[in-house]
Amino acid sequence: MHIELTVNGSPREADDVWPGESLLYVLRERLGLPGAKNACEQGECGSCTVYLDGTPVCSCLVAAGQAGGREVTTVEGLADGSGEDRDLDPVQRAFVENGAVQCGFCTPGLIVSTHDLLERNPSPSDPEIREALAGNLCRCTGYEKILDAVCSASGARMDTVRSASGARMGTVRSVDTDRTGATGDLR
Amino acid sequence: MSTTTTPATTPRPAAGDRTSATTGRIGDSPLRPDGTLKVTGEFAYSSDLWHEDMCWGVTLRSPHPHARIVAIDTTAALARPGVFAVLTAADVPGVNRTGLEHADQPALAEDVVRYQGEPVALVAADHPETARRAAAEIVVEYAVLPALTDPRRALDPDTPLLHPSHPTGNLVREVPVRRGGPVPDAPVVVSVEFEVGMQDQAFLGPESGLAVPDGEGGVDLYVATQWLHTDQQQVQRVLGIGPDAARLHLAGVGGAFGGREDLSMHVHACLLALRTGKPVKMSYSREESFFGHVHRHPAHLRYEFGADDDGTLRYGKAELTFDGGAYASSTGAVVGNGGTLGLGPYRFPVVELVARGVYTNNPPCGAMRGFGCVQAAFAHEYLMDALAERVGADPVELRARNGMREGDPNITGQTIDSAAPVAELIRRVRDMPLPGERGTDLLGLPGGVGNTTHGEGVRRGIGYSVTYKNIGFSEGFDDYSTARVRLSVTAGEPVASVHTAAAEVGQGLVSVQAQIARTELGVSRVVIEPADTAIGSAGSTSASRQTYVTGGAVRAACELVRARVLERAAGTLGVPAASLRLDGDKVVAAGGEVLAGLADVLGDSPVEETTEWRHRPTVEPDPETGQGDAHVQYAFSAHRAVVDVDVELGLVKVIALDTAQDVGKAINPDAVLGQIQGGSVQGMGLALMEEVLVTDGQVRNPSFTDYLIPTVLDTPPMRIEVLENPDPHAPYGVRGVGEPPTISSGPAVAAAIRAAAGKDLRRVPIRPEHIVS
Numbered sequence: 031m032h033i034e035l036t037v038n039g040s041p042r043e044a045d046d047v048w049p050g051e052s053l054l055y056v057l058r059e060r061l062g063l064p065g066a067k068n069a070c071e072q073g074e075c076g077s078c079t080v081y082l083d084g085t086p087v088c089s090c091l092v093a094a095g096q097a098g099g100r101e102v103t104t105v106e107g108l109a110d111g112s113g114e115d116r117d118l119d120p121v122q123r124a125f126v127e128n129g130a131v132q133c134g135f136c137t138p139g140l141i142v143s144t145h146d147l148l149e150r151n152p153s154p155s156d157p158e159i160r161e162a163l164a165g166n167l168c169r170c171t172g173y174e175k176i177l178d179a180v181c182s183a184s185g186a187r188m189d190t191v192r193s194a195s196g197a198r199m200g201t202v203r204s205v206d207t208d209r210t211g212a213t214g215d216l217r
Numbered sequence: 218m219s220t221t222t223t224p225a226t227t228p229r230p231a232a233g234d235r236t237s238a239t240t241g242r243i244g245d246s247p248l249r250p251d252g253t254l255k256v257t258g259e260f261a262y263s264s265d266l267w268h269e270d271m272c273w274g275v276t277l278r279s280p281h282p283h284a285r286i287v288a289i290d291t292t293a294a295l296a297r298p299g300v301f302a303v304l305t306a307a308d309v310p311g312v313n314r315t316g317l318e319h320a321d322q323p324a325l326a327e328d329v330v331r332y333q334g335e336p337v338a339l340v341a342a343d344h345p346e347t348a349r350r351a352a353a354e355i356v357v358e359y360a361v362l363p364a365l366t367d368p369r370r371a372l373d374p375d376t377p378l379l380h381p382s383h384p385t386g387n388l389v390r391e392v393p394v395r396r397g398g399p400v401p402d403a404p405v406v407v408s409v410e411f412e413v414g415m416q417d418q419a420f421l422g423p424e425s426g427l428a429v430p431d432g433e434g435g436v437d438l439y440v441a442t443q444w445l446h447t448d449q450q451q452v453q454r455v456l457g458i459g460p461d462a463a464r465l466h467l468a469g470v471g472g473a474f475g476g477r478e479d480l481s482m483h484v485h486a487c488l489l490a491l492r493t494g495k496p497v498k499m500s501y502s503r504e505e506s507f508f509g510h511v512h513r514h515p516a517h518l519r520y521e522f523g524a525d526d527d528g529t530l531r532y533g534k535a536e537l538t539f540d541g542g543a544y545a546s547s548t549g550a551v552v553g554n555g556g557t558l559g560l561g562p563y564r565f566p567v568v569e570l571v572a573r574g575v576y577t578n579n580p581p582c583g584a585m586r587g588f589g590c591v592q593a594a595f596a597h598e599y600l601m602d603a604l605a606e607r608v609g610a611d612p613v614e615l616r617a618r619n620g621m622r623e624g625d626p627n628i629t630g631q632t633i634d635s636a637a638p639v640a641e642l643i644r645r646v647r648d649m650p651l652p653g654e655r656g657t658d659l660l661g662l663p664g665g666v667g668n669t670t671h672g673e674g675v676r677r678g679i680g681y682s683v684t685y686k687n688i689g690f691s692e693g694f695d696d697y698s699t700a701r702v703r704l705s706v707t708a709g710e711p712v713a714s715v716h717t718a719a720a721e722v723g724q725g726l727v728s729v730q731a732q733i734a735r736t737e738l739g740v741s742r743v744v745i746e747p748a749d750t751a752i753g754s755a756g757s758t759s760a761s762r763q764t765y766v767t768g769g770a771v772r773a774a775c776e777l778v779r780a781r782v783l784e785r786a787a788g789t790l791g792v793p794a795a796s797l798r799l800d801g802d803k804v805v806a807a808g809g810e811v812l813a814g815l816a817d818v819l820g821d822s823p824v825e826e827t828t829e830w831r832h833r834p835t836v837e838p839d840p841e842t843g844q845g846d847a848h849v850q851y852a853f854s855a856h857r858a859v860v861d862v863d864v865e866l867g868l869v870k871v872i873a874l875d876t877a878q879d880v881g882k883a884i885n886p887d888a889v890l891g892q893i894q895g896g897s898v899q900g901m902g903l904a905l906m907e908e909v910l911v912t913d914g915q916v917r918n919p920s921f922t923d924y925l926i927p928t929v930l931d932t933p934p935m936r937i938e939v940l941e942n943p944d945p946h947a948p949y950g951v952r953g954v955g956e957p958p959t960i961s962s963g964p965a966v967a968a969a970i971r972a973a974a975g976k977d978l979r980r981v982p983i984r985p986e987h988i989v990s
Binding site: 059066075104109125137160164165175 | 252253258344471503722723894895926928932934
């Protein structure tokens, strides 16, 4: 089977695709994009999350043929540029800076899921963050620093929006307060 | 001593100060050097590897927990187009045995399979699906044998022996601990029979790797592991090739938690690579992963404590039975921990304990974070609560009163020769603020958005736990690490490169090594070389030991390099070397004035030193009494859990999981918190939901659909207090960090559920039906 699709803005194609192959397999093994991860390959862990026509999906559950003619964005496509000079997406930067990465195997999926959350809801509350990320398993961090990273990225995005539009928006600190509403602490 | 508390008071440098790869000394929290690669998808994990002309390997595994192999027919599989090789035990060129402590496990089964999932045959093909279909066409004729699946029957006289050549039959190891006997009478006696289920490490990166033949009979294996050198020895033995004919390279590791101590696909990929002459990639599915690594031992625990009327302990009796499954793996060492540490961090005048591990036809069990202490903790903490209730004492104060203190002997007679802040830790978690009243948001209630309750039937409970763990390898093991450090000049700047074979598995050892080099050599630029077997062993990334032992080795190598550099500078400057030090990429005088640039001193003559570093020796405990200085260091932690339980439906919501832990010295405070947060949640998972269900030797839930690990919705806020009581015997005063939180969190959660539900729950994980029954 031959498939053509757009990945991270570029037209790509693959030949001799076995019809049982997943989009995840084609990305990882045929297109040289191993960023989406193969932790469970049954849609439970979220580590393979990519955008398909703008909607986050578990790429392990999408047959490669279903992706034909469509647009895919992977974690590799979120940063601008490449190499040392690349400009990380605010979500990527926040994960690094907040210690949200340990082994990192869940990280690409969590970054895509977080990116999608903040696109839809730039200032999510703690319950909204947890609900949005409930499909992404992490075994190393206990999620605390991931939540810190999401709050931080949310603030960074708001800063970007604020400087671009001149509008006043909520502060990072108010997001943090929501984040730990249960104990009433500021983080 | 200092205390770090989070939230609220953790010193957190501004992000701008942490983004540089050239900053961060001991006590700082520099950003991970691999962080950017991991967030962009570029970090090469073992399952990401690719090689021109590579093929795919798959494993055929036994469907039976116990059977004789009558015949294997590979004809049809070999005939499938695209198949390059089909291998069975008959194709193993070397000694067909692997194992961490006892080489008792065939790389490929010979005449008998002893557990469901035991590898029987291998296929290499041009596509993974081709290989899978070919594997399904291998015809294995089995004669099914009765399976030994109840560990309590393993030692019955009429039970057949699973490994007839093992000198103690189905007993892998037994460790008795006797002290101060005979067991006296006591006015207050409490006892329990407790059962702990089988937990899975559930690392996210599947077992995987790439074997590349060198064309001369050797092979390079790129693999995710915890200890390259023990893998190398086992691989070479099975392949029947000489020393260093198998060269192992650490590929990116997607978590480990003990589950990568044993071999998985290592030998298999190498066998296929040498047979086909092609690079071979293997990558397990999640289902295969459940069969591809050992699990945490399920345990039966019978405990009895005797005490005075005021709750002061008089004696502890215990019998711990660990189900080792079909092969020994590290069962012996797990039993050693269960025995020597099995009564927890308390003072017992009299002890009578026996821990044993047995062979069965259940899945093999071995290392997982907490290693023998996790299981025991559920029983001793249950009894401390039971004792408190019986004598009418506060459970925290009862623990504090009976808690070990520095200078006390533990149950093996070993003096605790650095801080043992049991009382302080448990009181600290008690004194932390409690969470507020239950809210109305469904996500904060048991059952969550399942909308099962709006608060009716929900009861709150609080539970406490304090535990301890040995750090580093014990019982006389020669525990060392090797480091090579080189100072040279690149582009006019001094650069330190650090080479070890230590496995970075996510914990942040790469950061710690660089921090040590910057501190000892006063340089800003540090390169951490890839870990491989081109240098001597670093020992395992296990037992919370790498910052201690490999950190010690890196420091020692840095000291040797520094001495040579300062000698060289002293000769040039005409001053005594002892008056010089390295700082800010310069050679400076004692007072700090700059005397020379380090790059100028090095010139084009780099300085390199390689050294091995060992911690203090330990001894094997006495085989009759268990007495002896079995361990090198102890680490203590305490937890308080607050839970809401829907007592009508048996659903649990953990509201808070707060902890205090003594880490000796936080080399990297942010990484310490990350270990404590992640470790606490793994312990909570065992108390609440995580169990590999095995019926008649068959695993019933080998998937993340049916084996549940905590999600972000299950995980509570965690308040953490970090104590730094330096261990004077350890480099920088460090104390292992990774395992203690996994030990103390689970028993606190179980205690909180008992308190909320008003039920005498004696097994974990606690499932809804246990709460409502």
